[in-house]
Amino acid sequence: MMLATRNNRILYRCICSLILLLANIGFLSAQEVKQYYYQGTVADRAVRLYLKQLPNDCGGSDTYVAMYQYGKGKNWIELLNQNDEKGNFCFTEIRFTGVLILKKNTKGMQGIWISPDTKRQLKVTLSLQKISPKEIEELEKRLEVTHYENFDC
Helix, strand or coil, X not given: CHHHHHHHHHHHHHHHHHHHHHHHHHHHHHCCCEEEEEEEEECCEEEEEEEEEECCCCCCCCEEEEEEEECCCCCCEEEEEEECCCCEEEEXXXXXXXXXXXXXXXXXXXXXXXXXXXXXXXXXXXXXXXXXXXXXXXXXXXXXXXXXXXXXX
8 A cells, every 4th residue: 555655656746747847848949049031221222131039048038139231242240239129129230330220020120220420320121031941040150150250359
């Protein structure tokens, strides 16, 4: 009789552990990284913007990593950002060569680019684009290289 009770407790603990494990797996899979790719213009210059949305490990709002590029060259500009829950973003170019203030919606982003001296303000219009897994992989590599170039000692 005592052996049966002990086995029941062990089985109960195993079932509880399994339930907690499955709940954690479900929670972790819900916290996915999202990638967005935009094309558009700053004034009349073509631009591309890559935006990566990451879950905040400490809770609260998601965090974002971003870079953009004029034309189809090789040089990307890393962007530091602040955002709010309403879809407003303030992206500051590394080395403070400009600031983008954009509003995100389901179809894209709109706003302005401002020079550091605030004397030039240019209209920004970006449209959300579909992107393949291969393109995401290439952009991820470029983001890593760009970040390394900006912050390597």
